[in-house]
Amino acid sequence: MKTPWIKPVLASLAFGGWWLLLTLCRDRWVMVTLAAALLLWEALPSGLRGRALLLAGVGCLLDLALAASGLLRFAGVGALPLWMMVWWLSFACWWLWLLQSWRPSPRLLMMLGGLAAPLARYAAFKSQALQPGAAWWLLLPLLALMWAALLPQTLCLIRHAPLADRH
Numbered sequence: 001m002k003t004p005w006i007k008p009v010l011a012s013l014a015f016g017g018w019w020l021l022l023t024l025c026r027d028r029w030v031m032v033t034l035a036a037a038l039l040l041w042e043a044l045p046s047g048l049r050g051r052a053l054l055l056a057g058v059g060c061l062l063d064l065a066l067a068a069s070g071l072l073r074f075a076g077v078g079a080l081p082l083w084m085m086v087w088w089l090s091f092a093c094w095w096l097w098l099l100q101s102w103r104p105s106p107r108l109l110m111m112l113g114g115l116a117a118p119l120a121r122y123a124a125f126k127s128q129a130l131q132p133g134a135a136w137w138l139l140l141p142l143l144a145l146m147w148a149a150l151l152p153q154t155l156c157l158i159r160h161a162p163l164a165d166r167h
Contacts (some may be wrong), residue, residue: 008102012116015094022087023129026075028084037086040093045066048096055092060085068102071139072121073131098156106152113151114132114144 018036022029038161044052064080066072074081104112118140132139 004102006085008098008104011094011098015091016116016120019087020092020123022083023124026081026129030086033083033090037090037093038092038162040097044093044096045100048100048158049159052089052092052096055095055133055154055157056081056085056089059088060093063088068091070133073133075128075131095154096158103155103158106155109152109155110148112148113147117147117151118143 010162022033041049041052060080063072067074067079074084102150121143122140125132134142
């Protein structure tokens with residue numbers, strides 16, 4: 001019996017746990033997170049490494065724009081903390097690794113982006129790694145719309161890469 005959904009579900013749960021742990025520990029775990037990100041980057045096929053750096057850079061710029069606009073505030077820093085930059089590299093490598101063997105529809109990614117990103121940010125608010133710069137009723141739907149639009153765009157980063165063997 002084939003279960004093509006098991007890898008994305010398990011990988012997402014593991015990465016969600018990593019996000020939660022990182023938001024709780026932040027700077028205390030930045031070197032461990034950097035080491036993990038570099039291992040993930042090294043595990044990517046060479047053709048995806050530059051794309052992972054591009055995705056990480058875009059993610060950092062997005063969070064920097066949200067912080068500069070006052071919608072998000074990172075605890076203890078003025079702009080974008082090192083732990084968040086390293087997290088973006090981790091996310092980019094994990095996401096491109098996952099997309100090698102899982103090609104979801106853009107509609108599914110819209111749903112995932114619209115649900116997962118606000119939930120992840122909410123967890124970061126609760127752990128006090130992030131502070132909302134706007135009312136919840138405005139900020140969470142804004143993040144949902146933003147990620148519902150942006151996450152499907154990441155498919156273009158892997159579009160021409162062959163689908164990995166699904167053994």
